[in-house]
Structures are given as structure tokens and as C-alpha cells.
Amino acid sequence: MTHSSVLAPTTLEWITRLIAFDTTSRNSNRDLIEAIAVEVRAHGLEPVLVPNADGTKANLVVTIPAHDGSTTGGVMLAGHTDVVPVDGQSWSSAPFTAELRENRLYGRGAADMKAFSGVILALLPDFLAQPLATPLHLAFTYDEEVGCHGAITLLADLAARGIRPEICVVGEPTSMRAVTAHKSSHLYRVSFTGLASHSSNTPNGVNAIEYAARAIAFIRSIADEHRVNGPFDPSFEVPFTTINVGTISGGAAVNTVAQHCEFEFEFRAIPGVSTTEIFSRIENFVLGELRPAMQAEHASADASFAPTGAVPSLSAAGTGAALALVHDLTGTTTEETVGYGTEGGLFQLAGIDTVVCGPGSIRQGHTANEYIDLAQISACEDFMRALAVRLAQP
Numbered sequence: 453m454t455h456s457s458v459l460a461p462t463t464l465e466w467i468t469r470l471i472a473f474d475t476t477s478r479n480s481n482r483d484l485i486e487a488i489a490v491e492v493r494a495h496g497l498e499p500v501l502v503p504n505a506d507g508t509k510a511n512l513v514v515t516i517p518a519h520d521g522s523t524t525g526g527v528m529l530a531g532h533t534d535v536v537p538v539d540g541q542s543w544s545s546a547p548f549t550a551e552l553r554e555n556r557l558y559g560r561g562a563a564d565m566k567a568f569s570g571v572i573l574a575l576l577p578d579f580l581a582q583p584l585a586t587p588l589h590l591a592f593t594y595d596e597e598v599g600c601h602g603a604i605t606l607l608a609d610l611a612a613r614g615i616r617p618e619i620c621v622v623g624e625p626t627s628m629r630a631v632t633a634h635k636s637s638h639l640y641r642v643s644f645t646g647l648a649s650h651s652s653n654t655p656n657g658v659n660a661i662e663y664a665a666r667a668i669a670f671i672r673s674i675a676d677e678h679r680v681n682g683p684f685d686p687s688f689e690v691p692f693t694t695i696n697v698g699t700i701s702g703g704a705a706v707n708t709v710a711q712h713c714e715f716e717f718e719f720r721a722i723p724g725v726s727t728t729e730i731f732s733r734i735e736n737f738v739l740g741e742l743r744p745a746m747q748a749e750h751a752s753a754d755a756s757f758a759p760t761g762a763v764p765s766l767s768a769a770g771t772g773a774a775l776a777l778v779h780d781l782t783g784t785t786t787e788e789t790v791g792y793g794t795e796g797g798l799f800q801l802a803g804i805d806t807v808v809c810g811p812g813s814i815r816q817g818h819t820a821n822e823y824i825d826l827a828q829i830s831a832c833e834d835f836m837r838a839l840a841v842r843l844a845q846p
Contacts, residue, residue, distance in 0.1 A: 467570030468550040471559035477534040509594040519583040526587035528617035531569040532596030535561040541820035556823040563812030568623030582844035599761020603795040622796040623810030630778040631808035635720040636765035637793035648711035657709030664713040685722040695719040764797035774807040
């Protein structure tokens with residue numbers, strides 16, 4: 453596909469507007485969602501907002517019906533609105549103020565994944581100018597970065613309204629190449645409650661940090677098993693299931709036996725690996741071995757183990773029409789696998805033929821000075837224009 457050299461007049465404007473909303477997952481995304489709602493209403497479309505339980509966040513879904521008024525079937529373009537934190541990162545520009553430098557647009561979310569959403573909004577007139585033979589659904593979700601919670605409520609809303617897209621393109625950054633498989637992702641929180649005492653008399657206390665350390669060492673041993681023994685899937689860059697302890701907090705002072713310690717970990721499993729087995733081994737160690745040992749020191753000690761999010765894998769075996777469509781629109785024939793998770797696994801699990809394809813490189817996502825090349829934005833524009841033409845064909 454030959455990419456246009458000049459972007460649509462409003463594309464950079466829309467991406468810049470979206471970046472300016474600090475939609476870090478801990479924050480509300482409602483201001484961004486309202487901005488999108490205003491835009492689609494200006495084009496004569498009525499969005500559906502699907503809030504979370506406390507109303508602080510929302511998905512937005514809007515359907516451009518086929519020319520005969522039908523809204524079932526068709527293609528869904530899906531993008532998440534939240535971004536990861538910039539805490540502790542050293543940026544050379546304000547992360548929520550888009551900055552154009554040397555044919556790159558910098559800002560948090562530029563690649564992951566506000567450029568995709570910005571292109572969709574900029575090119576709404578192109579889709580509306582076509583008498584679509586099949587409907588187009590636009591979905592903007594919340595909390596993808598912390599467990600894909602928004603996609604779950606989105607799918608429930610679509611089912612309740614009898615809307616089931618046939619194909620979904622998730623616009624995560626893939627350099628506009630088709631991704632047909634990714635690992636599953638599973639997030640957990642482990643908490644230990646010991647008993648505080650002065651460090652001069654450690655037998656009077658129960659050290660929560662020390663028990664957390666034993667749990668972390670056990671989790672690492674399972675990770676090492678998979679790294680050495682597999683199973684392996686050579687189609688992935690990291691061809692085995694991985695486990696990572698990502699956060700930990702605990703203790704009050706160096707001269708105090710720690711009463712509390714908590715950590716979070718995730719594992720990313722290649723398709724076919726029993727995630728239940730991994731979960732059970734760790735849970736049994738924490739609750740079946742460590743908790744009794746703590747309570748043997750003092751009856752008030754305790755430990756807990758809780759899942760905080762899960763994203764199913766995306767399997768190439770479930771991809772057909774979506775892959776054919778992306779190949780046709782991009783003029784490519786490749787299909788790739790990635791180690792990171794997306795909402796695509798949930799959409800596929802719901803029976804929607806799904807492929808991941810969007811502008812920018814995942815290597816820029818989550819980093820300081822996140823950016824997207826303008827050439828990638830141009831390629832995404834070409835994809836959207838070609839999709840508009842295709843949807844107008846019987």
C-alpha cells in the first residue's frame with residue numbers, strides 16, 4: 453500500500469486533543485468520552501455510553517448503520533482510552549501535551565493507542581459519505597491497561613442490545629501489521645499480615661515481608677521451570693510462559709518487624725498452557741503452606757490471594773475473515789504473534805472474528821517520550837479510507 457504524504461486536516465488535531473486528556477487508568481476518562489460523544493453527535497450519530505459500576509468511567513459505542521438501517525454484523529473498530537502512568541519517567545516534553553518533532557508526534561498515548569482513535573474520529577466524514585452495505589461499529593473502552601475491565605462491560609452491552617459484529621480490528625500498535633495471536637495475561641495480588649514488634653525481639657513478631665519473600669521466590673521457581681522446560685511456542689518472541697512480580701510494598705521501619713506486605717504479579721501464558729494449574733500451585737503454597745506457618749507463630753497472622761484481572765489469549769485458530777480483511781486493506785500477507793495482551797482475546801471469546809492491527813510500535817508504548825511516526829498515522833489513514841470503500845461494497 454502506498455501511504456499518503458499529507459494527513460487529513462483534523463487528524464493531528466484529534467490525536468493532540470486525545471493526548472491532552474490525562475486518562476491514566478487511575479483517573480476518570482469521562483471528559484475524553486464526552487468529547488467523542490459531542491463529535492459523533494455533530495455528525496448525526498447517537499453514542500451509547502456504558503459506565504463502570506460507580507460511573508467514574510465509561511465506554512462509548514456508536515454504530516454507523518448500513519444504508520438499509522441494519523446494525524447487526526459488520527465491522528467493529530476498537531480502541532482503549534486509558535494510558536499507563538508517567539510516574540518516575542524522565543520526559544523531555546510535557547507528556548500530556550502533544551509535541552511534533554522530526555516527523556514524530558510525542559505524548560503519552562501517542563502510540564498506545566490514541567493515534568488509532570484520533571484517525572477514526574478525523575475520518576468519520578469518509579465513512580458517513582459512503583452508503584455502507586454493512587454497519588460499522590466504533591468502540592472506545594476504559595481500563596484496558598489494568599485488566600480490560602471496560603471491554604467486559606462493552607460486550608455485555610452489545611449482547612443486551614442484540615449487536616454482534618462479525619469482525620473486529622483492535623487498533624493496538626502493531627506497525628499496521630496483522631497480529632493473530634497473543635498470550636493470555638493474569639494479574640494477582642498477594643497480601644500478608646504479620647505481627648509488629650521491635651526488631652530487638654523478633655520472636656515476638658511475625659515478619660510479613662519475610663513470608664512475602666518466600667512466596668516471591670516460589671513464584672520465580674515456577675517461572676524458571678517454564679523458561680527451561682517449556683512448553684514452547686516458537687512463533688512468540690519469548691516462546692514460553694512468563695511470570696513477573698511487578699510491585700511490592702511493606703514494612704514501617706528498619707527497626708520494626710513488618711506487620712504488612714503486599715505484592716502483585718502477573719503471568720502471561722502461551723496458548724494451550726493451563727493457567728488454572730499455575731494459579732493453583734501458587735495459591736496452595738501461599739494459603740496451604742505459608743499461612744499455617746505464619747499462624748503457628750501467632751494466631752492473628754494471615755495471608756490472602758486474589759485475582760485482580762485476566763485477559764484471555766488471542767488464538768490464530770479463531771481468525772479468518774478479519775485476517776483476510778486486514779491483509780486486503782494493507783496489501784500485506786504476514787501474520788504475527790505478540791507477547792502482550794489486548795482486548796482482542798475477549799472479543800474472540802465472544803465469537804467475534806478478531807485481529808489486532810494499528811499504527812505505531814509497541815516498543816514505544818509505556819515508555820518515557822512515547823511517540824508515533826507520522827508515516828504510521830498516514831498508513832492508518834489509508835487503512836481507514838480503504839475500509840470505508842470496502843464497507844460500501846455489497
